[in-house]
Structure formats: structure tokens, C-alpha cells
Amino acid sequence: MNVITIEDYKSTYWPKLDGAIDQLLTQSPGDYIPISYEQIYSCVYKCVCQQHSEQMYSDLIKKITSHLERVSKELQASPPDLYIERFNIALGQYMGALQSIVPLFIYMNKFYIETKLNRDLKDDLIKLFTEHVAEKHIYSLMPLLLEAQSTPFQVTPSTMANIVKGLYTLRPEWVQMAPTLFSKFIPNILPPAVESELSEYAAQDQKLQRELIQNGFTRQVFFPFVTRYVHFLRRVWLGRGGLQGSEISVQLCENQRSRAQVGSSLSGELLKLGLILWKLLFAKWILKKGFLVGWAVRLGTLQSSSSFRPLIFGLNTWKNNVEIL
Structure with missing residues (x-):
């Protein structure tokens, strides 16, 4: 060199x-x-x-x-x-x-x-x-x-x-x-939640709800719809719906099983729910709460239906990692 x-x-x-x-x-x-x-x-x-x-x-x-x-x-x-x-x-x-x-x-x-x-x-x-x-x-x-x-x-x-x-x-x-x-952008910045501050957390949630309502997300339009279907899905999940139609297998605690029946007339309603939750990015929150996962991954008879593919596709990611108690 x-x-x-x-x-x-x-x-x-x-x-x-x-x-x-x-x-x-x-x-x-x-x-x-x-x-x-x-x-x-x-x-x-x-x-x-x-x-x-x-x-x-x-x-x-x-x-x-x-x-x-x-x-x-x-x-x-x-x-x-x-x-x-x-x-x-x-x-x-x-x-x-x-x-x-x-x-x-x-x-x-x-x-x-x-x-x-x-x-x-x-x-x-x-x-x-x-x-x-x-x-x-x-x-x-x-x-x-x-x-x-x-x-x-x-x-x-x-x-x-x-x-x-x-x-x-x-x-x-x-x-x-x-x-x-x-x-809001970096995890674990704030101190962990403590029981003594639950009332403050509730007040913050109420403030957020008021802000959402002021921006057009009214309770009359959106929240009852979601709440009604969440409770419906939980009943189906637990086998307490008393519904008739195509059969859904539901696994309970200690591997006990019961049967719930869902009528074919509900297909349109379920599709509407899936599409709305998908578009609003609300499905991710529901999945974290565990309301939809066990129900959706067991709809084996419905997976072949093209009308359910948007909902089933979004849930299949969690299919192998979910255990219903």
C-alpha cells in the first residue's frame, strides 16, 4: 500500500x-x-x-x-x-x-x-x-x-x-x-396499575367514552349492537344458546362437551358482524378478550362457505394457540 x-x-x-x-x-x-x-x-x-x-x-x-x-x-x-x-x-x-x-x-x-x-x-x-x-x-x-x-x-x-x-x-x-x-407509543413507560387507582382508571374510560360520543360514536348506534352479539357468542361458546340448525361442538371445563345449534338464518347476521368488526378493527380487541376465538375456530362446517371467509381468515392465525376452558 x-x-x-x-x-x-x-x-x-x-x-x-x-x-x-x-x-x-x-x-x-x-x-x-x-x-x-x-x-x-x-x-x-x-x-x-x-x-x-x-x-x-x-x-x-x-x-x-x-x-x-x-x-x-x-x-x-x-x-x-x-x-x-x-x-x-x-x-x-x-x-x-x-x-x-x-x-x-x-x-x-x-x-x-x-x-x-x-x-x-x-x-x-x-x-x-x-x-x-x-x-x-x-x-x-x-x-x-x-x-x-x-x-x-x-x-x-x-x-x-x-x-x-x-x-x-x-x-x-x-x-x-x-x-x-x-x-401511547412506548410500552411499560407508566407504572403498573394498582387497585387503589381503579376509580381513576374508570373515570378515564368514561372520559374516553364521552369523547367518542361527541365524535359521532353514539351508544344508540354502535355499542348495543356489539354488546348484543358478544353476549350471543358467549352463549353459543358455552353451549347455552338453545338454538337450532347446523351443529357446533363446544369444549367445556375438564373436556366436558355440550351441543349448541345455530340456524342457517343466522348466517347473514354473523357475516354482518364479522365484516363490521373487521372494518372497524374491533375484532382484534374482541379476540384479546377471548369472546370469539373458541367459537370461530370450531365452525368447521362453515369454513367452506365463501360468505364466512373474511371472518374465518382473520381468526385462523389464533387457531392453534387457543384453549377453551
Whole structure:
């Protein structure tokens, strides 16, 4: 390998790395970047072997710091109605760039940053975003996030989730600024439920029901329908329906079995239930409660019917993991 002087590094090698980093930092998700990863990887390898790791690391940090300072200034100039979306774009763009930058500098990370600095390149670059962007905007961003949370569809759920998860990755202690907001996207943030706070939980549920009613989900239209069919399905499940028609086998406690009969006239009603629950994404909640699973997976005589396929298809995933007591 030819000797690489500091002048060679500055005039030949670093300009190649500088241009590649620029493109990676400014690319949009899904864009094609016309750079040779093999060439950039080779440049880093040669510079590390020629003892230019320290200079290269310093140049990389300065380069990315300068980029993040520009990003921060652009965010400061953003109007409130675009602030959240632009912060999400900046965060996603930077984190996406790190997925390419860190592997390109893997030799520098392994033989200089980890061994001599006892750090990790990815952690250092994430820290740069935290210090130069997130910390400067967190106190402007958080009130807007809380306001958007209280206004349905002001911000898309995916945008809200990306920002909240990103902030938690950057600095977990920011959870204390809005624990309820973070708990909606990150599990196990809030303390476990305790019996002494059951009344408070009930009050929160009642508040949610009032908000749903105010937004058009009235009890007269939706809730009695679901409740009526849930109780019907439970009776069928337990073999207490006293119904007539095609036979359904139901397994009870200690493998005792009873028979329930379902008339063919119920097919239309059951299909309507399945389609409505499917469209409203309510079936997932019902499945967790265990009301539908045992009933649906045992409708062997109905699985061949095309009218039941939308419902049966959604439930078959749980078929082999459900035990009815």
C-alpha cells in the first residue's frame, strides 16, 4: 500500500468522503444515491491503515455538526403548523443517513473510536443530533405534540409515533415531560396499575367514552349492537344458546362437551358482524378478550362457505394457540 501523507488525505481522500457524506445526509427516503460504497469503504480503510483515523474522525464530526446546525436553523424558521412535520422529516432523514454512514466508517469505529476513545460511532452521531437539534427544539416541540394529541388527525399517527419514539431514543428522560403521550407509543413507560387507582382508571374510560360520543360514536348506534352479539357468542361458546340448525361442538371445563345449534338464518347476521368488526378493527380487541376465538375456530362446517371467509381468515392465525376452558 502506498504511503498516504496528510496532504494526500486532505486533497484526495477526504474530499471523496465529504461528498458522499453530503449526499447521505440530504437524501430523501427511497432516493437512489449515485455513490460507490466500495470506493468510500476503501478510502476509509486506507486512511485508517495509514494512521489518519484521528483526523478523519475530527473531520467527520465537524462535517455532521455543521449540517445539523443548518437543520436547526431551518426548523427555527418553520411556522407552527409545519413544525412537527419538518422535525419528523429531519429526524427520519438523519437516522436514515446513519444507517449508511456508520457501516462506511466501520474500520475507523473498530480500530480508533472503540479502542482509543472507548465509545461507539453511532452513539456519538446520535448525541450530535441530540445536542444540536433536539435539545434546542424540545421545549417548542413538546407543547405542539400535546396540542396535536388532543386534536384528532391534526398530525398523522405515524408521524407522532416516529417523533415520540425518536425522542425516547435520543434521551429517555424526556418521558417525564409528557408521560401519557410517550406511553401511547412506548410500552411499560407508566407504572403498573394498582387497585387503589381503579376509580381513576374508570373515570378515564368514561372520559374516553364521552369523547367518542361527541365524535359521532353514539351508544344508540354502535355499542348495543356489539354488546348484543358478544353476549350471543358467549352463549353459543358455552353451549347455552338453545338454538337450532347446523351443529357446533363446544369444549367445556375438564373436556366436558355440550351441543349448541345455530340456524342457517343466522348466517347473514354473523357475516354482518364479522365484516363490521373487521372494518372497524374491533375484532382484534374482541379476540384479546377471548369472546370469539373458541367459537370461530370450531365452525368447521362453515369454513367452506365463501360468505364466512373474511371472518374465518382473520381468526385462523389464533387457531392453534387457543384453549377453551
